Amino acid sequence: MSQHTTPIDVVAYCRVSSQGQGESGLGLEAQREYINRAATQNNWNIVGEFVDVVSGKLAIEDRPEGAKALALCKQAKAKLIVAKLDRLSRSVHHIARLLDEAMDFKVATMPQADKFQLHLFAALAEQERSFIASRTKEALAALKARSIAGDQQAQQKVARRTEALEKGRTDANRAKANEAIQERVNSFSESVRDPIDLCILKGARTLQQVADCLNGKGITTCRGGKWSPTQVSRVMQNLALTLPSKGDAL
Numbered sequence: 580m581s582q583h584t585t586p587i588d589v590v591a592y593c594r595v596s597s598q599g600q601g602e603s604g605l606g607l608e609a610q611r612e613y614i615n616r617a618a619t620q621n622n623w624n625i626v627g628e629f630v631d632v633v634s635g636k637l638a639i640e641d642r643p644e645g646a647k648a649l650a651l652c653k654q655a656k657a658k659l660i661v662a663k664l665d666r667l668s669r670s671v672h673h674i675a676r677l678l679d680e681a682m683d684f685k686v687a688t689m690p691q692a693d694k695f696q697l698h699l700f701a702a703l704a705e706q707e708r709s710f711i712a713s714r715t716k717e718a719l720a721a722l723k724a725r726s727i728a729g730d731q732q733a734q735q736k737v738a739r740r741t742e743a744l745e746k747g748r749t750d751a752n753r754a755k756a757n758e759a760i761q762e763r764v765n766s767f768s769e770s771v772r773d774p775i776d777l778c779i780l781k782g783a784r785t786l787q788q789v790a791d792c793l794n795g796k797g798i799t800t801c802r803g804g805k806w807s808p809t810q811v812s813r814v815m816q817n818l819a820l821t822l823p824s825k826g827d828a829l
Contacts, residue, residue, distance in 0.1 A: 585622075586622050586623065586624040587621075587622065587623050587624065587657075587658060588623075588624050588626045588655055588656070588657035588658070589618065589623045589624065589625055589626065589657055589658045589659070589660040589685060590625070590626060590627045590628070590629070590648050590651050590652050590655070590657050590658070590659050590660065591611075591614045591618075591625050591627065591628040591629070591660055591661075592628075592629050592630075592631075592639075592644070592645065592648045592659055592660065592661050592666070592667070593606075593607055593610040593611065593614075593628070593629070593630045593631075593661070593662065593666060594610075594630070594631045594632075594633065594635065594642070594645075594661075594666045594667075595607060595630075595631075595632050596632075596633070596634055596635065596766075596769065596770070597632065597770065606770070606772075606773040606774070607630065608773070608774070608777060609662065609773035609774060609776050609777035609780070610661075610662035610663075610666060610773060611662075612662075612777055612780060613662035613663065613687040613688055613776075613780070614660055614661075614662050614687045616687070617660070617685070617687035617688075617690050618660070618687075620690070621690050623658075623660065623685070625660075626651070626655050626657055627648070627651050627655075627657075629644035629645065629647050629648040629651075630644055631643060631644040631645055633645075635665060635666075635668055635669035635670075636669060636670065638668065638670075638673050638676075639667060639668060639673070639677075649682075652683075658683045658684060658685050659682070659683070659684040659685070660684065660685040660686070660687060661684065661685075661686055661687065662686075662687045662688065662773075663686060663687070663688050664686050664688075664689075664697065667684065667686075674697065678694050678697065763801075764801075764817070765817070767801045767814075768814050768817045768818050769818070771793070771798060771814060772818050772820070774793060774796060774798050775789060775793070775811070775814070775815065775818075775820060776820070778792035778793060779820075779822065779823065783822075784822060784823060785808075785822065786808035786809075786811045786812050786815075786822070787808045789806075789808075789811045789815075789822075790805075790806040790807055790808050790810070790811045793806045793811070794806050
């Protein structure tokens, strides 16, 4: 049921990080689904939509379409609406500055959140990204430990990684190579965050159902193959995503 008798004008803003996502619409589909659903449930009237294909590190006012969205908000006296907080910015500093400047915005996945809660969620999200980086380093250390202990599978993985990284490279370059590998893993995981969220939003309640949903959309794994429950689990763990319990409402 609508929570407002009078519609509130909102300007929809979506952001994807790469041209590939922008062209395929994989990220945009989920964001629009969130925004349209929230608008219907809260009696929000969408008066415009803007889409940027830029990094979340760039402040919204410095993005081509973001600047236009803010201008329309001011002109139409409307509120900005984003699907998720990280579409607005991944920086706690940027979020805090917008809140301090009395920028009125809504987040579709938490439409009733107040300024304090939005600031808190932004801080927690930034901390979680830091935890993910730490867990990755710990996982690499654990792989090396298993290799030393005699685990043949771990030894093979370490050998392949060592062979690829140690050909004429300095310690500094090897460290950069490891960082580049992890950055690619994280980048791919982020590229499928919205499609996974959308699959769950539309009713997927098991890893197999999420895998079937992604395969049905033609979304491939990082190696271009079909998704399996194990692969879905790894990516969801990297993104700190969880499946709803059976009792949760759709």
